[in-house]
Amino acid sequence: MSDMQRRIRVAILGCTGSIGTQALDVCRQHADRLEVVALSAHSSTAALVSAAREFGAAWVGVADASHGSDAILQELPAGTHRCVGEGRCAELGVVSEADCVVLAVVGFAGIEAAQRSIEAGKTVAYANKESIVCGGDLLMPMLKKGQLVPVDSEHSAIFQCLVGEDHETVRRLWLTCSGGPFYGMSREELRGVTAARALAHPTWKMGAKITIDCATLMNKGLEVLEAHHLFDVPIDDIRVLVHRQSRVHSMVEFADGSVKAQLGPSDMRIAIQYGMSYPERWAAPCEPQDWCFEPPLTFGEADEEAFGCLRLAREAGRVGGTLPCAMNAANEVANAAFRAGACGFLDVERIVGSVMEQSHVERVDTLEQLRECDARSREVARKVLAEV
Numbered sequence: 139m140s141d142m143q144r145r146i147r148v149a150i151l152g153c154t155g156s157i158g159t160q161a162l163d164v165c166r167q168h169a170d171r172l173e174v175v176a177l178s179a180h181s182s183t184a185a186l187v188s189a190a191r192e193f194g195a196a197w198v199g200v201a202d203a204s205h206g207s208d209a210i211l212q213e214l215p216a217g218t219h220r221c222v223g224e225g226r227c228a229e230l231g232v233v234s235e236a237d238c239v240v241l242a243v244v245g246f247a248g249i250e251a252a253q254r255s256i257e258a259g260k261t262v263a264y265a266n267k268e269s270i271v272c273g274g275d276l277l278m279p280m281l282k283k284g285q286l287v288p289v290d291s292e293h294s295a296i297f298q299c300l301v302g303e304d305h306e307t308v309r310r311l312w313l314t315c316s317g318g319p320f321y322g323m324s325r326e327e328l329r330g331v332t333a334a335r336a337l338a339h340p341t342w343k344m345g346a347k348i349t350i351d352c353a354t355l356m357n358k359g360l361e362v363l364e365a366h367h368l369f370d371v372p373i374d375d376i377r378v379l380v381h382r383q384s385r386v387h388s389m390v391e392f393a394d395g396s397v398k399a400q401l402g403p404s405d406m407r408i409a410i411q412y413g414m415s416y417p418e419r420w421a422a423p424c425e426p427q428d429w430c431f432e433p434p435l436t437f438g439e440a441d442e443e444a445f446g447c448l449r450l451a452r453e454a455g456r457v458g459g460t461l462p463c464a465m466n467a468a469n470e471v472a473n474a475a476f477r478a479g480a481c482g483f484l485d486v487e488r489i490v491g492s493v494m495e496q497s498h499v500e501r502v503d504t505l506e507q508l509r510e511c512d513a514r515s516r517e518v519a520r521k522v523l524a525e526v
């Protein structure tokens with residue numbers, strides 16, 4: 139078999155976003171190892187077509203059906219398979235015979251693709267944290283060992299620290315957190331902050347939704363729940379550690395008091411690449427760090443009083459069942475509203491808290507049940523939003 143035939147076949151779902159375009163860059167840099175077979179987007183058809191042409195993807199998916207006949211799609215090479223609609227796009231990793239699915243869709247919308255890819259036995263380079271937060275109880279038991287490789291930088295770090303270790307010896311996880319653009323602010327100061335200010339993240343360049351989540355610390359809350367599911371560690375054994383420089387990507391503390399950390403530049407391509415290369419390590423996709431010239435690394439505690447979303451997420455995680463799904467739905471609504479200027483910064487946590495209070499919590503048994511919980515919670519969130 140030639141080298142070209144042995145390339146890993148990759149489907150990138152959500153290829154036009156921050157993670158998706160960086161995944162494409164990794165594929166570009168490692169074209170001898172990675173073959174892009176399928177790409178999807180929600181509505182950015184021009185960027186999708188451009189990527190499909192560059193990488194010769196045989197399959198493309200447009201999740202938003204109202205963009206399924208965009209004229210630009212005529213520019214796809216003859217013979218390219220097209221899937222239109224959320225359901226068809228969720229199947230892309232499976233029908234395109236990909237070996238690895240990069241799950242880079244944002245929000246709860248990624249859950250169906252996650253379930254299908256896992257069921258079909260694909261390796262999943264997993265960025266879509268919301269689906270783990272909502273559907274962890276359902277998805278985690280379906281996984282075979284080594285099938286899921288986290289892409290979220292903290293979880294990639296923990297995953298890497300755990301290679302060769304016995305789960306029984308893990309005492310605590312230390313999840314690092316940049317603190318976001320409003321680090322150190324009081325509630326009074328937070329009241330007046332705008333989305334434009336929140337979108338100026340100090341150390342990472344990301345999609346709009348997660349950037350706002352970083353500002354409210356809901357991102358860290360989601361990540362506590364993500365870590366709980368991925369590494370089977372109780373919520374209260376996951377500590378959040380404010381580390382402004384974003385060089386230590388997270389740490390694992392073991393029973394004997396030893397602590398392992400993973401460090402590196404603040405460049406998501408390293409974690410994205412590891413998601414595809416695992417268990418191998420390939421040449422770096424970005425410039426290396428010169429550690430002699432790094433500013434001092436600092437660590438501190440997160441302010442869960444000022445940033446209530448982190449506290450709410452922990453609460454949702456402790457209760458479990460469908461509550462994290464309700465919380466996530468409320469956050470998706472509130473996050474979008476804050477971005478659109480339809481509510482204030484502190485209203486995000488007010489909306490999330492109110493939806494959680496109004497939720498009827500059930501054990502998670504099916505995807506359908508999560509879809510209903512998500513839809514119902516969005517409706518409640520919109521009502522609360524209308525009153526703020």
Ligand code: NDP
Nearest residue numbers: 152154155156157180181182201243244247265266344345
């Ligand atoms: P972006 O908003 O930048 O990109 C989202 C991608 O998903 C776009 O390609 C978008 O298409 C597509 N998309 C949106 N809705 C759907 C849908 N219903 N079906 C199919 N595709 C859809 O997000 P990010 O790249 O920032 O984040 C992606 C995920 O990765 C999130 O879950 C985030 O939490 C996680 N993550 C991101 C990090 C980052 O650095 N950005 C770091 C760690 C985790 P279109 O362009 O057409 O709208």
Ligand code: MG
Nearest residue numbers: 290291292361
């Ligand atoms: Mg992260």
